[in-house]
Amino acid sequence: MEKIKTIILKEWAEVFKNKMVLFTVAFLPLIFIAMPLVTLAATANMGGEISSADSPPDEFFGDLCVDLSEYDCTQVYMLNIYTLMFMMLPVIIPASIASYSIVGEKTARSLEPLLATPITIAELVTGKALAAIIPAVAATWLAFGIYVAAAWFMVTERIFAYLVAPMWLTAVFIVGPLLALMAVAAAIMISSRVSDPRVAEQLSAIVVLPLVMLLIGQSVGFILIDQRVILWMGVIVAALDVGLMYLAVKVFQRETILTRWK
Amino acid sequence: MIKTENLTKKFDETLAVDRLTLEIDEGEVFGFLGPNGAGKTTTVRMLTSLIAPSAGTATVMGYQIGADDQQIRRNVGILTETPGMYDRLSAWRNLTIYATLYEVENVEQQVEKYLKMLGLWERRHDAAGTFSKGMRQKLAIARTLLHEPKIIFLDEPTAGLDPEAAKLVRDFIAELKGEGRTIFICTHNLDEADRLCDRVAVFKTRLRVVDSPQALRKQLYGRQVVFHLAEAAEGYASMAENLPFIKRVQAVGNKLVLSLEEPEQHNPDIIRQLVRAGANIQFVGELRHSLEDIYLQLVND
Numbered sequence: 202m203e204k205i206k207t208i209i210l211k212e213w214a215e216v217f218k219n220k221m222v223l224f225t226v227a228f229l230p231l232i233f234i235a236m237p238l239v240t241l242a243a244t245a246n247m248g249g250e251i252s253s254a255d256s257p258p259d260e261f262f263g264d265l266c267v268d269l270s271e272y273d274c275t276q277v278y279m280l281n282i283y284t285l286m287f288m289m290l291p292v293i294i295p296a297s298i299a300s301y302s303i304v305g306e307k308t309a310r311s312l313e314p315l316l317a318t319p320i321t322i323a324e325l326v327t328g329k330a331l332a333a334i335i336p337a338v339a340a341t342w343l344a345f346g347i348y349v350a351a352a353w354f355m356v357t358e359r360i361f362a363y364l365v366a367p368m369w370l371t372a373v374f375i376v377g378p379l380l381a382l383m384a385v386a387a388a389i390m391i392s393s394r395v396s397d398p399r400v401a402e403q404l405s406a407i408v409v410l411p412l413v414m415l416l417i418g419q420s421v422g423f424i425l426i427d428q429r430v431i432l433w434m435g436v437i438v439a440a441l442d443v444g445l446m447y448l449a450v451k452v453f454q455r456e457t458i459l460t461r462w463k
Numbered sequence: 464m465i466k467t468e469n470l471t472k473k474f475d476e477t478l479a480v481d482r483l484t485l486e487i488d489e490g491e492v493f494g495f496l497g498p499n500g501a502g503k504t505t506t507v508r509m510l511t512s513l514i515a516p517s518a519g520t521a522t523v524m525g526y527q528i529g530a531d532d533q534q535i536r537r538n539v540g541i542l543t544e545t546p547g548m549y550d551r552l553s554a555w556r557n558l559t560i561y562a563t564l565y566e567v568e569n570v571e572q573q574v575e576k577y578l579k580m581l582g583l584w585e586r587r588h589d590a591a592g593t594f595s596k597g598m599r600q601k602l603a604i605a606r607t608l609l610h611e612p613k614i615i616f617l618d619e620p621t622a623g624l625d626p627e628a629a630k631l632v633r634d635f636i637a638e639l640k641g642e643g644r645t646i647f648i649c650t651h652n653l654d655e656a657d658r659l660c661d662r663v664a665v666f667k668t669r670l671r672v673v674d675s676p677q678a679l680r681k682q683l684y685g686r687q688v689v690f691h692l693a694e695a696a697e698g699y700a701s702m703a704e705n706l707p708f709i710k711r712v713q714a715v716g717n718k719l720v721l722s723l724e725e726p727e728q729h730n731p732d733i734i735r736q737l738v739r740a741g742a743n744i745q746f747v748g749e750l751r752h753s754l755e756d757i758y759l760q761l762v763n764d
Contacts, residue, residue, distance in 0.1 A: 311547035318564040319536040
């Protein structure tokens with residue numbers, strides 16, 4: 202445990218001195234918090250302006266908001282899209298941290314002396330993965346907490362109930378960390394093939410694409426995100442995590458790093 | 464301390480190390496010489512359990528490579544070709560990280576000891592990235608020694624350093640030698656190897672030769688004495704060839720170079736004969752071949 206802790210603290214001490222990483226960890230969550238809150242504030246008094254505000258929701262919404270008016274349902278639908286965006290944080294932040302950490306070590310040639318120590322590969326990968334996942338998950342949860350707390354003052358109780366529905370709590374608190382693990386595994390594999398942290402970061406962020414597709418799907422009405430979708434997402438991401446981490450650990454072997462990494 | 468038997472490493476179709484067999488004793492400073500791409504770093508990586516051999520066996524401090532890798536890593540120190548420090552972190556932080564990873568008991572005490580020993584104590588709070596090349600190398604040496612390894616592998620320890628920094632590093636290696644540690648040095652610097660090493664190996668994918676620098680000189684060239692004459696030496700070559708204890712004669716300009724077994728015993732006789740033949744001898748001296756001559760001859764062979 203001591204070695205894992207040492208690796209985590211070392212990673213944080215190094216990586217958070219990098220402005221790009223610091224920006225990603227500190228400002229990205231702020232942007233993700235601000236966007237829905239600004240939208241909520243802007244649409245807060247529009248209920249009266251919409252002619253069909255009190256009419257039942259369009260059939261497009263399906264089972265999304267039973268017993269809600271069209272105006273309230275539109276708000277729930279909009280908040281769902283924003284909440285889904287929060288799921289991008291645990292992908293983007295660890296991809297950035299892990300890319301800078303691994304490619305940084307590669308370019309500084311600090312991996313060989315590190316691998317010469319009696320640290321096991323399991324300890325090293327766990328330390329590096331946790332160093333990327335912990336800040337990402339913490340930033341996501343904190344940002345989500347702030348967003349929910351602020352929204353509580355801005356929406357009705359009925360809409361708020363949708364915001365903290367088990368579906369979103371599952372998404373943020375369970376699927377989020379699973380996504381972060383997936384991003385780290387991708388970053389490890391990609392970092393072994395490239396020598397520029399920015400390229401590694403951008404390639405690792407490809408993991409975010411399925412989420413973007415979900416977001417677009419929800420926006421254009423192709424798919425309606427509900428509990429079932431989130432659960433399936435959790436199962437698929439967990440399965441991918443197992444496979445990707447297996448491959449990442451295979452790539453992260455002493456001999457492979459020293460003789461095959463570019 | 465280190466024993467290898469037919470140690471071999473192949474990367475796909477490329478043979479990097481071919482059936483290396485050698486034995487290094489406790490407290491010995493062993494120079495591993497060879498051109499770029501000869502397989503020196505690959506050998507060090509195998510002996511420090513960083514990569515696995517394709518064939519053959521090796522033991523380090525009695526631990527078997529492949530079976531006792533963690534034990535080997537715990538007990539050896541390695542100075543890699545590039546220092547590989549964490550540039551954004553302070554010298555102190557760099558060393559405490561490694562001391563923890565090497566399971567050192569008194570982390571702060573050991574870090575302080577080596578920072579002071581290598582003259583970096585005053586700069587301990589500065590980021591390693593602000594250090595000069597020589598200071599970074601010293602910091603890397605400190606990192607190598609934190610866990611008090613009995614065997615130290617140094618891969619090009621003075622490469623890229625200015626003469627002053629290189630001398631500091633060499634002096635420190637000499638100090639380590641005095642402490643009875645076994646030191647395995649990969650180097651291109653033949654003068655360094657000549658001064659520091661008890662034995663040297665010339666290596667180019669396979670082991671060409673291994674012995675002490677003195678023995679190698681003797682083995683390749685024998686002992687040679689050069690007589691500087693006031694006139695052309697050519698005229699005295701045939702006279703020298705007739706002496707029974709002379710093995711080889713070379714006359715170059717006004718220099719007569721004679722190869723013989725025991726110059727201390729035969730030089731007075733040679734001088735007498737040369738003077739009798741009319742030679743005007745200006746100087747007499749033993750010709751000492753550098754390790755570079757030996758190295759170049761062996762590598763080119």
